Amino acid sequence: MDPIRAVKGTYDILPEKTASWHRIESVVNDVMHRFGYYEIRTPLFEETGLFARSIGEDTDIVGKEMYTFRDLGDRSLTLRPEGTASVVRAFIEHRLDQQGLPQKLWYMGPMFRQERPQKGRQRQFHQFGVEAIGSPSPALDAEVMLLFDTIAGELGLDDRRFLINCLGGAESRTAYRSALVAYLDTVTDNLCEDCRRRKATNPLRVLDCKVPSCRSALDNPDVPEPVHYLTDDDRSAFENLQTYLSALGIRYALNSRLVRGLDYYTGTVFEMQYAGLGSQSAIMGGGRYDRLVGELGGPDLPAVGFACGIERLILAMETAGTAIAESGLDVFLVDAALKPDQALKYLKTIREQGLAADMDYLGRSMKACMKAAARSGAGYVVIIEPADDMVSVKNLSTSEQRTIPFESFLAEAPLMKNNERK
Numbered sequence: 001m002d003p004i005r006a007v008k009g010t011y012d013i014l015p016e017k018t019a020s021w022h023r024i025e026s027v028v029n030d031v032m033h034r035f036g037y038y039e040i041r042t043p044l045f046e047e048t049g050l051f052a053r054s055i056g057e058d059t060d061i062v063g064k065e066m067y068t069f070r071d072l073g074d075r076s077l078t079l080r081p082e083g084t085a086s087v088v089r090a091f092i093e094h095r096l097d098q099q100g101l102p103q104k105l106w107y108m109g110p111m112f113r114q115e116r117p118q119k120g121r122q123r124q125f126h127q128f129g130v131e132a133i134g135s136p137s138p139a140l141d142a143e144v145m146l147l148f149d150t151i152a153g154e155l156g157l158d159d160r161r162f163l164i165n166c167l168g169g170a171e172s173r174t175a176y177r178s179a180l181v182a183y184l185d186t187v188t189d190n191l192c193e194d195c196r197r198r199k200a201t202n203p204l205r206v207l208d209c210k211v212p213s214c215r216s217a218l219d220n221p222d223v224p225e226p227v228h229y230l231t232d233d234d235r236s237a238f239e240n241l242q243t244y245l246s247a248l249g250i251r252y253a254l255n256s257r258l259v260r261g262l263d264y265y266t267g268t269v270f271e272m273q274y275a276g277l278g279s280q281s282a283i284m285g286g287g288r289y290d291r292l293v294g295e296l297g298g299p300d301l302p303a304v305g306f307a308c309g310i311e312r313l314i315l316a317m318e319t320a321g322t323a324i325a326e327s328g329l330d331v332f333l334v335d336a337a338l339k340p341d342q343a344l345k346y347l348k349t350i351r352e353q354g355l356a357a358d359m360d361y362l363g364r365s366m367k368a369c370m371k372a373a374a375r376s377g378a379g380y381v382v383i384i385e386p387a388d389d390m391v392s393v394k395n396l397s398t399s400e401q402r403t404i405p406f407e408s409f410l411a412e413a414p415l416m417k418n419n420e421r422k
Contacts, residue, residue: 007123008117008123009114009115009117009122009123009124010122010123010124011122015326016325016326017314018326019324019325019326019327020314020317020318020323020324021310021314023155023324024128024155024310024313024314024317025108027151027154027155028106028108028128028151031147031150031151031154032106032130032147035104035143035147035150036104037104037105037106037130037132037147038104038105038106039105039106039107039108040087040090040105040106040107041107041109042080042083042086042087042089042090042107043080043086044079044080044109044110044112045077045078045079045080046077046078046080046085046086046089047075047076047077047078048066048068048076048077048078049076050078050085050086050089050296051066051078051080051081051082051085053295053296054084054085054088054263054264054292054295054296055081055082055085055263055264056202056263056264059202059205059263060115061081061082061113064114064115065081065113065114065115066078066079066081066112066113066114067079067081067112067113067114079111079112080111080112081111081112081113082111082127082307083107083109083111083127083129083131083307084129084131084264084289084292084305084307085292085296086107087105087107087131087305088131088133088292088293088296088298088303089296091103091105091131091133091293091298092293092296092297092298092299096133097133097134097298097299097301101133101134101135101301102132102133102134102135102140103131103132103133103134104130104131104132105130105131105132105133106128106129106130106131107127107128107129107131108126108127108128108129108310109126109127109128110124110125110126111124111125111126111127112124112125113125119315121309121311121312122311125309125310125311126309126310126311127307127308127309127310128307128308128310129286129305129306129307129308130144130147130305130306131303131304131305132144132303132304132305133293133301133302133303134301134302134303135302136237136290136302138237138238138240138241138244138268139240139244140304141241141244141268141288141304142241142244142245142248142250144286144304144305144306145162145245145250145270145306146248146250148272148284148306148308149162149250149272151308152272152274152283155313155316155317155322156317156320156321156322157274157276157283157316157317157320157322158320159274159275159276159320160251160272160273160274160275160283161251161252161253161272161273162245162250162251162252162253162270162271162272162273163252163253163254163255163258163270163271163272163273164241164242164245164252164253164254164255164258164268164269164270165226165227165254165255165256165257165258165259165268165269165270166226166227166230166234166235166237166238166267166268166269167204167226167259167265167266167267167268167269167287168226168229168230168231168234168266168267169231169233169234169266169267169290170266170291171231172226172229172230172231172234173226173266175229176224176226176228176229177203177204179224179229180203180204180206180207180223180224181199181203183222183223183224184199184203184206185199187217187218187220190213190214190216190217191206191213191214191217192209192211192213192214194209194211195209195211195214202263204259205259206218207257207259208259208260218257223257225256226256227254227256234267237267237268238267238268241268252270258270258271260285260286260287264289264291264292264295265287265288265289266287266288266289266290266291267287267288267290267304268287268288268304269285269286269287269288270285270286270287270306271284271285271286272284272285274316274319274320276316276319276320277312277315277316277319282312283308283309283312283313283316284306284307284308284309284313285306285307286304286305286306286307287304287305287306288302288303288304289303289304289305290302290303326377327377327418328356328376328377328378328379328418329356329357329358329373329376329377329378329379329418330355330356330357330378330379330380330416330417330418331350331355331356331357331358331378331379331380331381331382331413331416332357332358332359332369332372332373332376332378332380332381332382333346333347333350333357333358333359333360333381333382333383333384334359334360334366334369334370334373334381334382334383334384335359335360335384336366336383336384336385336386336392337384337385337386339384342384343359343384346382346384346391346406347359349410350382350410350413353410353413353414354413354414354417355413355416355417356418358376358378360372366383369381373396374396377418378396379395379396379397379416379418380393380394380395380396380416381393381394381396382394382409385403389405389406389407390403390404390405390406391403391404391405391406391409392404393409393412
């Protein structure tokens with residue numbers, strides 16, 4: 001019988017990889033706490049209409065990539081393809097605006113998109129992100145970007161910078177949309193079938209197309225840029241953001257083609273690039289979505305946020321050499337006295353000292369146990385001797401071995417903790 005394998009586009013995170021995941025989770029938790037953001041956890045699936053209304057029916061995510069199904073009540077449900085819509089839905093449903101503004105929320109968990117699996121991009125993937133709801137101030141945009149910049153820095157990603165652009169509010173977007181459509185009319189024959197349709201429904205999506213003919217048609221200095229169509233208020237906010245980023249020492253560059261892939265973005269949009277990943281260098285993206293809360297039935301409140309793919313973040317850490325391996329055990333216990341009840345009691349006591357410890361459960365020889373200890377990454381082997389309450393303690397790094405009372409070992413135990421976990 002053939003073995004059952006993981007579904008295409010999903011994968012197992014094996015023990016040797018989980019240490020980097022723990023590191024990211026620890027840093028994210030710590031930085032969110034320091035910045036005053038509070039965790040929210042939402043369901044893995046929602047009513048399909050939530051994503052169609054928020055992300056945009058003309059996007060590839062809604063049109064081609066969502067995992068949608070009908071339940072026993074004949075309701076159309078969708079595994080969440082991103083986190084913002086669910087957080088905003090929860091914000092509205094639980095009237096979090098009544099608890100003070102801005103509400104600073106963060107999330108972490110799996111997302112699902114039925115797209116072509118590739119390195120760093122799977123059909124089940126993981127994101128963390130923030131949603132700061134209730135203030136139009138560009139200072140909040142700067143704080144959100146600083147928050148992620150802090151996380152990236154603490155994970156050792158030094159060669160990083162933001163790309164930023166401004167799409168503007170409704171008036172700015174309308175003016176820019178007209179100018180962009182006028183240009184696209186001159187290159188319609190060079191556009192792919194999807195972009196010919198997008199030209200009428202959502203022309204900004206054309207700027208995000210990866211088809212070579214479309215990219216070639218847009219590689220022209222005559223392509224209008226959003227910043228040239230901003231209202232005075234939108235331009236002032238964008239200039240203020242740049243002032244704040246410079247004051248904070250955050251590296252950034254302007255990119256007039258950056259639009260992001262979701263329809264709800266307005267105003268500032270941004271993504272962080274890590275140079276070590278080459279052409280696919282983006283590790284996070286976000287921006288303002290000042291209309292989404294109102295469009296989903298909530299109060300008319302502005303908001304800004306970002307999402308980061310954890311798989312891509314780990315690729316960046318591996319490239320930077322800052323990914324970490326499982327640190328291994330502190331102590332491997334060997335029952336040379338053949339007293340399993342005493343061995344279990346000793347093992348319990350060692351673990352109560354805060355050490356990571358294990359022992360042999362297969363009745364192996366001393367030589368085999370020493371090999372098992374080495375494979376476990378343990379720093380020390382503790383051998384239970386036949387004499388009452390005596391153990392031999394071997395340092396696997398120096399090969400030094402001493403026979404001492406078990407109580408003496410316990411007094412020294414805190415010094416035997418793996419350095420990576422201290």
